[in-house]
Amino acid sequence: MADKAVGKVAHYYDKICVAVVDVTGQLKVGDTIKIAGKAEGDELVQTVESMEIDHEKVKEAKKGQSVGLKVDKKVYEGTPVYKATE
Numbered sequence: 573m574a575d576k577a578v579g580k581v582a583h584y585y586d587k588i589c590v591a592v593v594d595v596t597g598q599l600k601v602g603d604t605i606k607i608a609g610k611a612e613g614d615e616l617v618q619t620v621e622s623m624e625i626d627h628e629k630v631k632e633a634k635k636g637q638s639v640g641l642k643v644d645k646k647v648y649e650g651t652p653v654y655k656a657t658e
Contacts, residue, residue, distance in 0.1 A: 575606055575654035581647050582638060591643045593653050595633045599623070604656040607647045617656065618644050 578597035584590070591607070599605070601623060607616045623630050624640040633639045 575656055577652055578603075578605070578655045579653040581607065581649055581651045581653060583649060584643075584647050586646060589643055589645075590640050591647045593633075593639050593641055595637050595639060596635055597655070598635070599633045599639065599653075599655065601631045605641075606654045606656055607643070608651050609645075610648065616643060616645055616647060 576597060578599050579593040579595040581591050582594045583592040585592075593599070599620065601620050603620050605616075605618060605620055609615050620641060622642060623633055625633065625637060630639070
């Protein structure tokens, strides 16, 4: 089964390693996400440990919302975000 697109990186705050993601699907804490890097094979794969909307923690985000996600490495604006499927 293919990975499902769930959003796009709208902004990245490098000092705090947070990506703002404009959600186009459904995203939950505990989901595994993939975000492509600049070079092939440089993608970020991680589990969503927490999300915030307007500085409030949430467990789920739906289409049309923008969420802040703590990420393990630099990501780039405009990059698609995928939910990994098994």
